[in-house]
Amino acid sequence: MGSAAETPPADVTAGSADDSGTRWLDVEEQRAWRSYLRAVRLLDEEMRRGLERHGLSHPEYEILVRLSESPERKARMSELASSVVSSRSRLTHTVARLQQAGLVDRRACPDDRRGVECVLTEEGFAALEAAAHTHVEDVRSLLLDAMTREEFLALGRSLAKVADRIDPQGLAQV
């Protein structure tokens, strides 16, 4: 599955640094890393299938979620882009499709004429609501049910540290 060359291709004693100074992963670290890769990929695929039944892609779903949580169910394109970790360009395209489908509307931003506000429509809210049930059940059955609650929370804490380290502000801009 998800491999990643964590030992030198040639193969060197685990856990040691080679001539180049690269500290390769030891056997256990390697196993953990591969589990990570594998789980993430499989999970993503399963989730995708779940949302697909509601005619939504993962990026689309996240946009709807974010809007539903915003005051007045609207947000500016750039906020949306960063909160959803997407490039502005991609967001434009994706929102265009959502608008096409009648799930969101776009309108000029009152105070900044460069800006555009994206608004969740009633139809969009309904679509989100429908998809959310399936989605949460998926998270539960695939992830939570695979481990104890404490284990899951610990996993969350570890990954939160990872995320904060990469993007301390929580404002990923791509």
Place this chain on the structure above:
Amino acid sequence: MGSAAETPPADVTAGSADDSGTRWLDVEEQRAWRSYLRAVRLLDEEMRRGLERHGLSHPEYEILVRLSESPERKARMSELASSVVSSRSRLTHTVARLQQAGLVDRRACPDDRRGVECVLTEEGFAALEAAAHTHVEDVRSLLLDAMTREEFLALGRSLAKVADRIDPQGLAQV
């Protein structure tokens, strides 16, 4: 960031089941889930950047890794597809690009005339070797250095359970 509507869009008491029977996530579970989404996305992005410097995408890199670990540095397309968690179709395309770049070769399978063997070239091995240094350092600095070793191993164990649940055989067929 990566949101996912783990509470009902309308907002209901955490941790309880609503009329539909959906058991939404409580506050802590929700936080953990969002950390997961956020970390995975950011990590993926960072890794991508690292590999990009060597002219490789993540899928390409994994294919090379898998080949480098196989006896004689070759594998059949279908083995490759499952070990790398990719559809056969995607693999065909990706391998075509790798071949184009001279990093792998394709040849007919001797014993099964339907089959195709994919072989890592010397050039491909060299490319992999170069990329691997960067990549391992990234895994270390982004993931391992963010937590204790034991924490990381625990994370691996948890996710291994998740993966095995979704794909018990370890032979993801998409």
Place this chain on the structure above:
DNA sequence: CGAGGTCAGTTTATATTTCAACAGTTGACC
């Protein structure tokens, strides 16, 4: 044998993502 089913891999068509260039807007600074 040989008909029907399955399997390996590719191909084609379509959808999505990325990338670079763009046009209009704002704000800061002189």
Place this chain on the structure above:
DNA sequence: GGTCAACTGTTGAAATATAAACTGACCTCG
């Protein structure tokens, strides 16, 4: 006020991904 850099969002083309149809090879059971 004028200029210029930075910002917002869009566009269109190229790269990549996904899905379904398709080719040729194997397999099995009558």
